Amino acid sequence: xxxxxxxxxxxxxxxxxxxxxxxxxxxxxxxxxxxxxxxxxxxxxxxxxxxxxxxxxxxxxxxxxxxxxxxxxxxxxxxxxxxxxxxxxxxxxxxxxxxxxxxxxxxxxxxxxxxxxxxxxxxxxxxxxxxxxxxxxxxxxxxxxxxxxxxxxxxxxxxxxxxxxxxxxxxxxxxxxxxxxxxxxxxxxxxxxxxxxxxxxxxxxxxxxxxxxxxxxxxxxxxxxxxxxxxxxxxxxxxxxxxxxxxxxxxxxxxxxxxxxxxxxxxxxxxxxxxxxxxxxxxx
Ligand code: GLN
Numbered sequence: 001x002x003x004x005x006x007x008x009x010x011x012x013x014x015x016x017x018x019x020x021x022x023x024x025x026x027x028x029x030x031x032x033x034x035x036x037x038x039x040x041x042x043x044x045x046x047x048x049x050x051x052x053x054x055x056x057x058x059x060x061x062x063x064x065x066x067x068x069x070x071x072x073x074x075x076x077x078x079x080x081x082x083x084x085x086x087x088x089x090x091x092x093x094x095x096x097x098x099x100x101x102x103x104x105x106x107x108x109x110x111x112x113x114x115x116x117x118x119x120x121x122x123x124x125x126x127x128x129x130x131x132x133x134x135x136x137x138x139x140x141x142x143x144x145x146x147x148x149x150x151x152x153x154x155x156x157x158x159x160x161x162x163x164x165x166x167x168x169x170x171x172x173x174x175x176x177x178x179x180x181x182x183x184x185x186x187x188x189x190x191x192x193x194x195x196x197x198x199x200x201x202x203x204x205x206x207x208x209x210x211x212x213x214x215x216x217x218x219x220x221x222x223x224x225x226x227x228x229x230x231x232x233x234x235x236x237x238x239x240x241x242x243x244x245x246x247x248x249x250x251x252x253x254x255x256x257x258x259x260x261x262x263x264x265x266x267x268x269x270x271x272x273x274x275x276x277x278x279x280x281x282x283x284x
Contacts, residue, residue, distance in 0.1 A: 028095045028246035031074065031255065039077045042067045043097040045085040045150075047190025049215045050276035051103040051241075054082075054283050061280075062272040063101040066120065066243070069268075070099075070259045084189055086152025089113050092246050099256070100244040103209060105154045115249065116242035117256045120269055125155055125229040125237040126213030128191075128198065128206040131222065136205055140232040143181035145204040148194035151187030154239060155207040158229075159185045177232060191216060199223055209239070215277065 044052045052061040059080045071078035088100040092114050106116045129136045149156040163183050165176040188194055191212050197203040217226040230236050245253050263269050
């Protein structure tokens, strides 16, 4: 009886380990699984126009158009789910979705968690401030200010590093440009959430990617303006967006890369950017 009980305990522990290792019982779907289910499940954060936003009650935008072409190439329906940006990579890893498409910047840290498609467009960090602001220009000029970012994004990482400092390869602290100045960073679901706070003066600066910043400035032309973020040594940021899939999901990634290469060759990505920046308005 004792033997049986210990056998049972070992079996239960093994099962628990398996469930944990595969991400709570769900697993990454292969291309064949996706085809069989008839739908491609994509997670995004729909507050990032022109890449993804809600218009006419539906999530649309550059990334959604790209994903539509990927779904078409696979021969399935596209299912888009709007989630917090900082949960997308985890959802890909645990198999809750097949892909992440959310203007996701390809970074070395993220490459340790997921696989990325070839880059489909580039971006830079931008600053959004009140139209009459005369003090903010480079990163260093944000000393002591209240800075808003989208949680878990490259904007968040850059500002948090500037405020907290970083560590070099020997583990030595490297002082950040904003460290000790009293500058603070607050994270929000979407850059749009920072707009009312900027307008009321609760937040001094919004840092976000170029096209979303330009969109926000355009929609608030009387009150806000935007410009590129430069470090105080004159260097700027340079980012590339990719579609993310689970590590090792090579068949799915191959389809995505083929579609993206074709879209770039046909000038479609630029067309989508112009269209979703100018022709489609986000719901209030
Ligand atoms: N490109 C930025 C990042 O990957 C922001 C993306 C987004 O907010 N949707 O962190």
